[in-house]
Each structure stands twice: as structure tokens, then as C-alpha cells.
Amino acid sequence: MKNVLIPTILQGDTINAIKTAIKSSNGEQCQLILMLLTDIPETYSSANLLRNINQDLSTTQENVLQMCREIILESNNCSLKIHHQYGISSPLFRNLMEHFAIELTILTPSFNSSKKKINRYCVQIISNSKCPILHLNVNFEEKAFSQALYIKNSDSILQAEDLQTYVNALFSLKIVSQTKINDLQKTNEIEPFLTDTISKNNINILIETRKPKKIKFLKKEKAPLNETLGLPVLSLYEAVY
Template identity: 90%
Template sequence: MKNILIPTTLQSDTINAIKTAIKSSNGAQCQLILMLIADIPDTYSSANLLRNINQDLSTTQENVFQMCREIISESNNCSLKIHHQYGISSPIFRNLMEHYAIELTILTPSFKSSKKKINTQCVQIISNSKCPILHLNANFEKEVFSQALYIKNSDSILQIEDLQTYIKTLFSLKIVSQTKINDQQKANEIEPFLTDTISKNNINILIETRKPKKLKLLKKEKAALNETLGLPVLSLYEEVY
């Protein structure tokens, strides 16, 4: 069974994440875990704790949730589970991934742009995890990926043949082009070249590898190059190879 984690604030892009997850399952049995995350209320009162934890969803969130349930009910191989997570840390997240045997995490634009500190913290913890991450884009609604561009970091030791073999366990896609990015290269210098490559090769997803970073919970990260190109990106933890 392929299990996929989708942290969410139940905005409309969660629907696209659900559709993408179903497509990526390729007909195999798959459990989709929607994770709603919240702070642990700072209170000593049990009654007040329960009131803060059991907050009702807005009408918009209820509609998104219902749509997700309907989409999954129409699939023959996927099931849905809601996980309410109160408080987050690296050990907690690691245990969560092991408990559900997560093979892929999908991050939506709305969750990544959330101004809630705990969601920002969660995104950074996920980025430091060893699980593959699929970053979706706000205006990208294609649910099936076929042609990929591999953006190789200058210090990466991963060979494209090994990468292609591993990717086949996640998606039915092919790397049709690759480029190497030096740390000193400015994004505006390389972006026109990448845009032209994407257009000529009908590329619909980018692939990158990542290594662990020090958590900077109070500092917002600059937009990555792949975000400026307007395509989803599959981010793989390089040390898993």
C-alpha cells in the first residue's frame, strides 16, 4: 500500500493535491492522510483545552473536505484518513511518518504560505525529512506528470541513472533534460534558459535533491528557482541513495 501525507489548511488547492495523489497511485492500494495541525492550547483547564482543540471548520473548509471525500469515494483503490496533529517537532513528525508508513508528502501552496507559526515550522521539518516531497503550484492543475527536468545542485553526487530508477517507484515519468546549478549563479541569469528548455521539451515537473538544513523558524526562506518557473517540483532527500 502506498501512503501519502497531505498537510492542509483545507483550502481549494487541497482538492488538486488529492487528485494528484490518486493519479500517482497508478491503481495501487493507497491511503491518503490529510493532516490538520494546530498549536497545543496553553491552558491547565481540561474543559478549555477541549474547547480550543475541537474548533469547528469554516464553511469553505467543510466544502473542500466534502469534495475531497467525494473524489476519493469515486476511486477504486484510495481511502482517506484525517489526522489531527496538536503540536509538532522533528521527533513527533518522524514517529508520524513511521506510524503511517508514508512514502510521499504533498505540500500545497496554501499550507506553505500559511502565516501560522506552527505551519511554517511544520514545512521546515518536512523539508528536513527523508521522505520525497511533491511541491504543487497555485496555478498548475495538471494531475499527471510525464516529462521532467532535473535541476542538479553543484555539490550533488547523484547520477541521473540512479535518480531515474528511484523516481519510477513514485511516478511514471521520464527525465528528458537536466541542468546544473552553481551556488553562485543568479536565478535571473539561468531562468531564461530553463524556461526555453521547459517549453521545447513539454516539461511539466521539475526534480531536485535536497540536504538537511538548520531550522530557521523565525526567518522566511527566499523563493526557490523552481517556484519562479511555475511548475511542481519533486524534491528528493539525496542521502536516501
């Protein structure tokens, strides 16, 4: 793993994302990019534009950023870059990923649940990208991933064996179990079974595949697996295989 993108609003879970990226790098040289998003104001005045886009960070955000810098300094193989992105679109995001040669995106709970429209839009753009996504959950404490459960969608043709080689390029883990679900199943119907499987196999990360979706702000999505089952989820874009 080389470069990791972490979209952030600089809450405490960003620190966990930084620690996870460092631990998962396995000592290889990598760059971690913290991306801060800002809307472009609708104005024709250059002075007003500059006033609006140059927003100061809060004390909490400054403290989180300083902690991230200190953690990076303690590592021997990772560097940190702060990227301020003004406005976002699918083409812009693709160019950004290519420019920084991003191989993994880490989404934190605070960014995922952000109410800002630009952040919500960015999450959907990221979900439609071909880059692997690691979804962290609220109570997650950074650790080295080792045992994975592959949760196969009903319309997927991929087996655990198909994913193992690709996953090994990202994390040193083994897919030890596989289960299949369909879109019609309710969370409360499958949760006991999945929880039992996770417990018996000492699972500490889930793997799923995804396909592109039409971006809709008003569409109500079911709760993601990382929230339902309390484990990080590695989401892989199925079309890459």
C-alpha cells in the first residue's frame, strides 16, 4: 500500500484513521492525504470568495491535526499532506486520485455522517470510485487486521478465493469465512447469524463488494455493515476484477 486518502472534518476518529493507515502500511513508504472539503461560494467578488474559502479551524480541529502530525513524526515510513479541496465533482475526484496515486480511501464515521452537503456528495462519489474503501466504525480501536469475513451480495459472482490475492495487496489478512446475503433480507434477520460467525472465527474486519449507484441525496439507505455489526468494512469495487 502506498498512498491513502482520508477525507476528514478533523474529529477524533481521524486520529484512528491515521494510526490504522500506518499500521496497515507494513513498513512500506506511503503518503497519507488528509482532505478537507469546502464549498465554493456563489459570488462574483474575488474578495468575498477569498473571505469565504479561508475558514479558520476550530481549537478541536487544530488539536486533532497536531496529534496527526505527531503520530506521523513517530512513524519511520509515512508522510502527511493536508489537501484543501474547494468544490468536488466526479471528474475532479478522479483527477485527485490519479494525481496522488491513491490506493486506499479511509472513511471515518464523522465524515460519513457529516450534514454538510459537499461532504455527503463526496461520500457518494467515493462509493462510485474504483478505489478500495475502508469504512471505520464509531468504537473502532486501531489494530492489525488478520481474520476477515466476506459478505457476498446475491448478484456477485466473486468467491472468497477471487478476492484474497487482491486483498493481500492492501492488508495482511486472511478471508476465513464467507456468507451470502440479498438485498431483501432485513438487518435484524441476518445479524444474529453474522454475529455468531464473527465470534466463532475471531473476525476483526468485514469485506464486501460494491457496484456504482446513481447519486441520490433523498434516498434512504439501509444501515451500513460497519454500523450494524460494529466492525470495519473493506469495500471493493467489483468491476476491477
